[in-house]
Amino acid sequence: MKTRSIASFLLSTALTFAAAGVASAQDKTVKIGALSDQSGLYADLGGPGSTLAAQMAVEDSGLTAKGWKIDVISGDHQNKPDIGTAIARQWFDVEKVDVIVDVPNSGVALAVNNVVKEKNGAYINSGAATSDLTNAQCSPNTVHWTYDTYMLAHTTGQALVKAGGDTWFFLTADYAFGAALERDTTAVVTANGGKVVGGVKHPLNTPDFSSFLLQAQASKAKIIGLANAGGDTTNSIKQAAEFGIVKGGQKLAALLLFLTDVKAIGLETAQGLNFTETFYWDMNDQTRAFSKRFAGRMKNNAPPTMVQAGVYSGLRHYFKALEALGGNPHDGAKVVEKMKSIPTEDDLFGKGEIQPNGRTIHNAYLFEVKTPAESKGPWDFYKLVGTVPGDQAFTPLSESKCALLKK
Amino acid sequence: MQALYAQLLVGLINGSFYALLSLGLAVIFGMLNIINFAHGALYMMGAFVAYFLLNLGGINYWWALLIAPIIVGIFGMILERTMLQWLTGLDHLYGLLLTFGIALIVQGVFQNYFGSSGLPYAIPDQLKGGMNLGFMFLPVYRGWVVIFSLVVCLATWFLIEKTRLGAYLRAATENPTLVRAFGINVPRMITLTYGLGVGLAALAGVLSAPINQVRPLMGADLIIVVFAVVVIGGMGSIMGSIITGFALGVIEGLTKYFYPEASNTVVFVLMVLVLLVKPTGLTGRAA
Numbered sequence: 001m002k003t004r005s006i007a008s009f010l011l012s013t014a015l016t017f018a019a020a021g022v023a024s025a026q027d028k029t030v031k032i033g034a035l036s037d038q039s040g041l042y043a044d045l046g047g048p049g050s051t052l053a054a055q056m057a058v059e060d061s062g063l064t065a066k067g068w069k070i071d072v073i074s075g076d077h078q079n080k081p082d083i084g085t086a087i088a089r090q091w092f093d094v095e096k097v098d099v100i101v102d103v104p105n106s107g108v109a110l111a112v113n114n115v116v117k118e119k120n121g122a123y124i125n126s127g128a129a130t131s132d133l134t135n136a137q138c139s140p141n142t143v144h145w146t147y148d149t150y151m152l153a154h155t156t157g158q159a160l161v162k163a164g165g166d167t168w169f170f171l172t173a174d175y176a177f178g179a180a181l182e183r184d185t186t187a188v189v190t191a192n193g194g195k196v197v198g199g200v201k202h203p204l205n206t207p208d209f210s211s212f213l214l215q216a217q218a219s220k221a222k223i224i225g226l227a228n229a230g231g232d233t234t235n236s237i238k239q240a241a242e243f244g245i246v247k248g249g250q251k252l253a254a255l256l257l258f259l260t261d262v263k264a265i266g267l268e269t270a271q272g273l274n275f276t277e278t279f280y281w282d283m284n285d286q287t288r289a290f291s292k293r294f295a296g297r298m299k300n301n302a303p304p305t306m307v308q309a310g311v312y313s314g315l316r317h318y319f320k321a322l323e324a325l326g327g328n329p330h331d332g333a334k335v336v337e338k339m340k341s342i343p344t345e346d347d348l349f350g351k352g353e354i355q356p357n358g359r360t361i362h363n364a365y366l367f368e369v370k371t372p373a374e375s376k377g378p379w380d381f382y383k384l385v386g387t388v389p390g391d392q393a394f395t396p397l398s399e400s401k402c403a404l405l406k407k
Numbered sequence: 408m409q410a411l412y413a414q415l416l417v418g419l420i421n422g423s424f425y426a427l428l429s430l431g432l433a434v435i436f437g438m439l440n441i442i443n444f445a446h447g448a449l450y451m452m453g454a455f456v457a458y459f460l461l462n463l464g465g466i467n468y469w470w471a472l473l474i475a476p477i478i479v480g481i482f483g484m485i486l487e488r489t490m491l492q493w494l495t496g497l498d499h500l501y502g503l504l505l506t507f508g509i510a511l512i513v514q515g516v517f518q519n520y521f522g523s524s525g526l527p528y529a530i531p532d533q534l535k536g537g538m539n540l541g542f543m544f545l546p547v548y549r550g551w552v553v554i555f556s557l558v559v560c561l562a563t564w565f566l567i568e569k570t571r572l573g574a575y576l577r578a579a580t581e582n583p584t585l586v587r588a589f590g591i592n593v594p595r596m597i598t599l600t601y602g603l604g605v606g607l608a609a610l611a612g613v614l615s616a617p618i619n620q621v622r623p624l625m626g627a628d629l630i631i632v633v634f635a636v637v638v639i640g641g642m643g644s645i646m647g648s649i650i651t652g653f654a655l656g657v658i659e660g661l662t663k664y665f666y667p668e669a670s671n672t673v674v675f676v677l678m679v680l681v682l683l684v685k686p687t688g689l690t691g692r693a694a
Contacts, residue, residue, distance in 0.1 A: 208421055
């Protein structure tokens with residue numbers, strides 16, 4: 001009797017373990033949380049379009065047909081770090097979310113970064129710019145997919161200094177993103193023999209820039225660097241035109257400009273601006289095909305911005321890692337580690353890799369905004385003026401302060 | 408010193424918008440006793456109507472200055488007839504909540520169709536370019552905004568404080584029953600007043616379209632500041648709201664020069680100070 005019960009206990013334990021083992025290897029449920037600014041100044045460059053991109057990534061991955069069950073939910077962080085972290089916590093604790101994607105606004109992105117690490121989720125950031133995500137504040141759970149402030153400084157910034165723009169005045173959005181972009185650009189300007197003669201920090205979401213623009217004008221700097229984004233950038237550029245700043249000989253450096261911003265400014269005012277992106281819908285047949293499908297499902301028929309494209313291809317790569325693992329281990333660090341071990345390649349960003357600090361490396365493209373005469377369609381805005389290979393555009397590992405690199 | 412003149416002038420420009428919007432709010436509050444939280448949304452509608460007139464109807468800016476306030480004003484009057492009029496005599500809170508809800512719905516609908524980054528609206532050809540004033544480059548359009556809104560503000564003040572129609576209006580606020588006894592259609596007058604206040608908001612919207620983006624949230628960003636202006640100036644005081652509007656624009660402009668980080672909070676700091684010292688606002692009468 002006794003031996004039998006011990007035997008049955010051992011058997012049942014063994015069975016339980018075996019069952020658990022099988023379950024974890026074959027667990028094919030995934031929950032994706034698209035966290036973005038859904039209605040504020042960054043909603044058009046991320047927002048609902050990013051949620052759509054996540055859904056399209058799920059559909060295009062073909063995993064559903066292979067028995068996976070993948071859900072996408074979305075949340076509005078309203079550009080407030082406290083709201084962003086509250087949503088992230090609730091997603092991990094209650095909704096059992098596996099991966100958080102997008103998260104524009106560097107302030108929110110850095111706050112969410114800590115939560116994801118604490119909860120051992122996965123984090124594929126596309127929307128935020130701060131290079132700190134893969135630098136001082138890097139995390140084994142984080143992949144920073146699309147672009148960052150270092151890249152913007154070392155492409156647009158560097159090109160302008162080399163073209164003779166050696167004195168700079170910054171209009172900087174007064175939060176983590178603006179500070180990071182100004183810092184990274186200043187480093188490039190001084191390294192190339194230029195000088196920063198002044199700057200002004202403006203509150204996020206400022207409707208009127210005339211006061212700041214007058215200060216920029218009075219500084220006599222050759223380049224006015226716009227270390228801001230979204231609605232702040234469009235307002236700066238429009239109002240700079242009004243105050244005759246470009247006609248007066250000063251040049252605007254739109255350090256971060258998105259497709260939707262150009263649409264909002266209008267080609268009449270935006271023409272000739274130089275800037276950098278890592279994705280444009282009209283690059284090749286693949287990007288055009290994807291963008292056409294995407295635009296068809298957007299309310300205003302807008303093609304994807306680079307942020308939305310980044311959400312899509314970041315997730316596609318995440319799914320590759322899950323497939324390679326044979327199931328969802330519900331262990332963010334493990335999936336991210338797998339993602340880093342597979343070279344990235346997709347229709348939208350081409351070939352690349354994820355570095356040990358979580359930084360995705362791919363080509364960056366210097367664009368110029370077309371004149372109204374050159375533009376042939378409602379979203380035909382950019383002409384390509386140069387390509388910077390990923391290893392030159394992004395932070396070299398030797399310069400990265402990421403703790404993950406010191407093993 | 409030159410930079411300071413420039414900042415003062417820029418402040419006056421922003422002050423024009425504050426003045427126009429707070430004037431509309433003051434008119435509505437003074438005559439209808441409604442705290443019109445939909446004001447920002449109606450301002451936004453003014454800008455959008457101007458955009459549609461230009462891009463769908465080919466109707467230029469000058470006509471838009473006239474037509475947009477009328478269209479949005481009619482929309483406002485419909486709101487007043489169908490919803491707001493039932494709130495007469497109830498606590499302010501009801502009007503506030505209703506108009507706030509209307510604002511959210513209107514903004515949501517526009518956002519759904521036009522996104523959040525907005526649409527461009529070009530400065531009319533006649534007002535393009537700028538002039539060098541020695542201490543600054545003043546875009547002609549901004550100069551126009553200051554002068555035009557000053558004229559509109561003063562005209563509104565004159566209409567309400569100095570004409571017979573204005574006298575009826577003020578009397579109707581004090582004692583509607585008595586004014587009715589004189590054979591004046593008070594409800595219709597109230598509707599028209601709301602239309603006037605809303606029209607002023609729409610006018611400000613058209614004026615701001617070429618400067619800012621035509622964006623669904625353009626009013627939401629502004630309305631809180633404008634409410635602070637109204638509170639500082641004194642609820643319901645016409646001249647008070649005009650003067651405070653311009654004055655706060657200037658103060659904000661100066662803050663942008665001396666300590667830009669505080670430029671979007673300075674108005675609220677002032678509001679707190681004024682409420683501590685004089686709870687009825689600078690020119691307000693006791694409730």
